Amino acid sequence: MPEGPTVKKWGTMAGQFLGRSVVTTGGNTKKVDLQMLQGLCFTDIQVHGKQMFMKFTTDPSAQTSIQVWLRYHFGMWGTLRVNELKSLSNSALYRARYIQDPKPRVVLYFGDEEFLAFYGCSVQQIEAPLIDEETDVLLDSFNVEKSTSFLRQEKPVCHLLLDQRQFAGVGNIVKNEALYSSRLHPMQLGSTLSSEKALELVEAVGDFAKKWVKDGTPYSPMRDLSIYCKKACPLGHKVVRDMLGHEEFARITYWCAWCQPMQPTAPSTEFAEEVQAETSGEKSSDTLLAEGSPKWPIVMLKETSPGSHLYA
Numbered sequence: 001m002p003e004g005p006t007v008k009k010w011g012t013m014a015g016q017f018l019g020r021s022v023v024t025t026g027g028n029t030k031k032v033d034l035q036m037l038q039g040l041c042f043t044d045i046q047v048h049g050k051q052m053f054m055k056f057t058t059d060p061s062a063q064t065s066i067q068v069w070l071r072y073h074f075g076m077w078g079t080l081r082v083n084e085l086k087s088l089s090n091s092a093l094y095r096a097r098y099i100q101d102p103k104p105r106v107v108l109y110f111g112d113e114e115f116l117a118f119y120g121c122s123v124q125q126i127e128a129p130l131i132d133e134e135t136d137v138l139l140d141s142f143n144v145e146k147s148t149s150f151l152r153q154e155k156p157v158c159h160l161l162l163d164q165r166q167f168a169g170v171g172n173i174v175k176n177e178a179l180y181s182s183r184l185h186p187m188q189l190g191s192t193l194s195s196e197k198a199l200e201l202v203e204a205v206g207d208f209a210k211k212w213v214k215d216g217t218p219y220s221p222m223r224d225l226s227i228y229c230k231k232a233c234p235l236g237h238k239v240v241r242d243m244l245g246h247e248e249f250a251r252i253t254y255w256c257a258w259c260q261p262m263q264p265t266a267p268s269t270e271f272a273e274e275v276q277a278e279t280s281g282e283k284s285s286d287t288l289l290a291e292g293s294p295k296w297p298i299v300m301l302k303e304t305s306p307g308s309h310l311y312a
């Protein structure tokens, strides 16, 4: 799944056409009448988490004023190509993605052989972007205090970190790397974290996501990652790989049992104390994991396609 840093890069790529008019359109979306964009000028672009917003308006000199906002969400397989369409490839990874969505959802032509092609995304027309800048992990306005409080719920941290309402832009890579950096077990309940540990995790999320933007994509130079898709952690321990989480937040997760043990951290808030009472506070890490809570089972799923774990 594209994560915030990747979508931000795509926003920069798409931004090269700002100020240009849409000549014609293509794509198989049924959600938006793309023809209405023809002749309109691409005047603004915003990226928030995994969403991209594009604004199209009439020329200021025109007699009538039209303003259209499109919202793209790239989902699990979405991608953006500039001045090129996807072509068949022998790579298993490509085949997996090709099967998911062989046709571009949206194509916006700005000139001969100058276009943006959106694949595998959902697109819709909206009034205007609704953005809470305090939830975007890539922005300086990201609210660390609020996010720290959000984390201290009776849910596994691997689940909470993927909640875009508070951690917009965080995907599976950021999640796994931040958890390793904070030495936290993915199934640790947020309610058992001390405020200091929760803050450490929130800061690790922001640090990794911003470093990703600064250094480029971590997909190919995997050497820069500590735990994601690794067989051994940086200290040489065997990495465990399993599907963890629940419902829409179930993802293949990587962790080191030695570096990231389940911690019986004493909670300090009233809410967390209630949680501790329910779990008796004496359980070993194994018990906590096994009996955890029927609401948050370890979900075991088969991979749907070759290479899908790279984008889970």
Ligand SMILES: [Zn+2]
Binding pocket: 233, 234, 235, 236, 237, 256, 257, 258, 259, 260
């Ligand atoms: Zn380790």
